[in-house]
């Protein structure tokens with residue numbers, strides 16, 4: 572189904588034609604070579620590589636390299652890229668003062684939006700979006716500093732001292748240590764959890780022209796600096812219809828658990844199917860996937876691994892999620908609308924098991940998606956056809972009229 576082509580001459584005497592496609596259901600905004608989704612097959616490729624192979628054979632930084640430069644790194648490129656990233660994991664000490672201005676109970680996504688935007692105030696040598704060298708160093712800085720910023724936002728909330736990066740650890744291991752270590756105890760990274768977290772990062776690294784990526788492109792198209800454009804992506808991701816769904820999904824599972832758990836799944840599903848209830852099955856449905864989201868499959872496997880490692884096989888929320896999935900996949904409502912679990916359905920259960928608080932889930936998503944946003948921004952700026960993004964509107968408001976004096980209104 573194509574978008575409506577509106578003849579705007581019928582409207583207020585303007586000239587020309589444009590498409591009317593609210594929500595961009597059928598409008599491509601760009602050419603891209605980065606990520607391919609086949610929504611009917613449930614296939615996801617980064618630069619041509621299936622997500623299933625990347626999740627098993629590569630780590631997150633390999634994936635970052637692939638998304639940024641188009642090819643997987645060889646051994647030498649890998650080493651150089653890793654060293655460049657770990658060189659930039661620290662953030663300016665002044666950021667701590669900025670962070671202190673927030674209430675301790677502020678939502679981490681509110682804090683992260685501010686912190687990421689604030690980076691542009693510190694790195695004046697990487698704010699010219701049209702300069703490829705500036706963009707490259709901004710990319711490395713953002714990938715390197717996101718884990719530090721997310722962990723700082725968390726430590727601030729719980730009132731614990733910040734833990735500085737330890738660069739002989741892996742990207743995921745370093746993040747775990749910054750999150751969970753305290754200055755008085757030795758912290759040992761659990762390799763199973765480290766690998767699971769790295770996989771979460773890989774699965775969230777890019778997803779073509781979703782809402783936050785389109786936001787980053789649109790924001791960057793005005794020529795603003797890369798940090799500001801990524802901060803816009805963080806803000807967009809926060810919404811429950813997008814990245815915020817992982818938090819919303821876990822809260823939903825918690826609510827069903829409180830209602831009585833598995834026994835109440837049928838009752839909950841009736842609410843979901845009642846259009847007047849406003850209740851959705853969070854973590855289900857996707858604009859592009861009309862089949863099982865391949866990331867959800869990998870996430871479900873990761874869930875088994877992590878819960879097994881931590882001795883949480885009988886986790887009630889995991890059982891509940893499996894039951895909801897089973898019922899939904901056999902229910903006419905979901906079958907007719909091709910609604911399947913998306914990446915957020917199981918990711919919250921894994922993160923909760925690892926010890927990440929629910930309110931931080933979307934910030935972890937933002938951390939991982941940063942590389943995708945930057946790769947998409949680079950692609951847009953390097954495209955000779957790139958222009959400032961400027962959608963048109965179908966004006967349906969008042970016709971031209973005169974302002975009446977206050978006494979006559």
Ligand code: ACO
Pocket residue numbers: 781811812813814816843850851852853854855856857858859908910913914915
């Ligand atoms: N629960 C119940 N019904 C649903 C759900 C759901 N999760 N998702 C879609 N539907 C229904 C809609 O009500 C609609 O029904 P109708 O045809 O009878 O009106 C139909 O399925 C089509 O849904 P749309 O909302 O038109 O699909 P759209 O592509 O606009 O929305 C979205 C996709 C926002 C992801 C939606 O499925 C949703 O809100 N899901 C829950 C939130 C979620 O999990 N978001 C994460 C997405 S993945 C990500 O961003 C990382």
